[in-house]
Amino acid sequence: MKKILILGATSAIAQATARIWAKRGDAFVLVARNEKQLEAVATDLQVRGAKSVDHTVLDLCHLQHHAALIDKAHQMLGGLDIVLIAYGVLSDQKACEKDIAEANKSLTVNFLSVVSLLTPIANRFEKQGSGVIAVISSVAGDRGRGSNYLYGSAKAGVTAFLSGLRNRLSRSGVTVLTIKPGFVDSPMTIHIAQKGFLWATPETVSKGIVKAIDRKKDVVYLPWFWWWIILIVRHLPERIFKKTGF
């Protein structure tokens, strides 16, 4: 039985991942903003076989509550084995270009809050000499694009932060997993009827996450073919890349 803290537990990927763990009989503390949605996820996991499910309502933008939140989760579970960070806001790029406050907000949710959460978690795991930190970053962080570079730069920050953290914790027995999903067919994108072959379901992505954690991987692209796509995208010369429209 694993003791699992999920931050952003009402996201489609988080729910699908938690269901796999629930079937294994793991114990959870769930955190998200909306109480009713959080309760719906909690009872669902309970029925699916979770050992125990507790939840706490919190907007993770409020960095000042993070340290207390981690202590509380640790207490509720009587320890901590896995932390999954699965929240994020797809920023409105145009709005961010006009208003620095918007950009600031996006960077706070997508990057700063992750740093703020992982600092006490990393210190705790380093001391206990074990633990898994799994964070959903994005392929958008691998190269800035005109259409969403604010979101992309926040995710690039997350990816770089995780890389450094992994480096620091590698000798402490702590696993740090960077998850980079491509397009995900979540309820948020239900209005797009024709999604094509690049789209994956949250269930597919979640299976990849669980497998990567079981195997103590460092970085995982989900589904796997995104590794190849990003390989190409990353190696396009800037002279050509800057002229592409995507």
Next chain:
Amino acid sequence: MITYQSWGRYPAVEQKIHSGPRWRSESLDVRKLEGTVLPHGLGRSYGDVCLNDGNWIIPTRPLDRFISFDTQKGLLRCEAGVSLAEILQVIVPRGWFLAVTPGTKFVTVGGAIANDVHGKNHHRAGTFGCHVTQLELLRSDGQRLLCSRDSQRDLFSATVGGMGLTGLITWAEIRLTPIKSRRIDQKATKFSSLDDFFKLSAESEQQYAYTVAWIDCQSSGHNLGRGIFYAGNHCESGTLSATDKSSGLAVPFDFPGFALNGLSIRAFNWLYYHKQTRAVIENAVDYEPFFYPLDAVADWNRIYGKRGFFQYQCVVPQKDGAPIRDILTAIAKSGQGSFLAVLKVMGDKPSPGMMSFPRAGVTLALDFPNKGARTQELFARLDTIVREAGGRLYSAKDACMTAANFQRYYPDWTEFAKHIDPRFSSSFWRRVTGRSHGVRP
């Protein structure tokens, strides 16, 4: 990817997708939409009952959460988009089973209620709706109604078998049946005529929870109505835990139209009958192949090619099944074949739904490749037999019945219409109420 067709892949429609509630706490906001909406689950109904041509459908799969499971009483509450397959994964290891299950587990709870599905135990357990204790209905005017036999009784009765037209079911509570093993004690008996089928059926009803027969609808003359009779009970002891293997079989592409012809269907039926060499085989099998043999092959509907196919399921009240003989004779004469023809004697437990299909008598289900006018002509002949027998067709499987026939089969339809949500409609409903033409004028 999700294409929002029906399982028969006929008729082809154009519809828009309205992203409905993703959480059961959310409301249904259709005020700004032009046209009507229809909930759509896994699209396993065959004809146009799950389609809304030129209008909107609301995918219900996002509502896929469990709410509670009382393992003492066997009461399960879940959101309407949860599939029966997902329910079985949760309940079987804990010693419970669906009180009623159709022939596929890839349907949602909402869909099972909306079509008031039945299964191999209809003679004992009645329909799926018989085991729904309560449900929540979201109406387009913003009302959120708890419906059961005690509360909103009429609306409950309209919603069970109500083809998704009375509003959006957000969650439901169902009563389960206890089991001691995931296996089924099965008895497969070959029979050579319809008379033998009815004899076997009468003998088995007391002894077996589940009965159904496959019949070879290609043979005629003295072989008319030969087939294999399956009877089963849940094993009294054994394991509950899953083997956790999926077959992985799938039909990867549409078969060309000529693949299914008189010869290949005849060969299949001949083999199916003769593969069982002994007159009676008794063994214990897993519940999956017993209840869901076709679920092992994903997308099996693609063997019928791009033109799609029809299901024809009727029930006739005659316990001796005399009209069934006429139907089988007409099919054999037409030379149009059905892969799997399924025959079952239904019980007399009443359905709570006012539009439910099942009733006491005998039901026959067949599928036919879409051969255009030839198939339609055969259906017209079969319709005449069903109508004169005082029977009816199953809406969830229909793409062809005329408005006149529907209204005769389901005399309560005018009463039912009063409970329809004014913003809800379907291709099926417009067809059978004469607001658009069916395939047959």
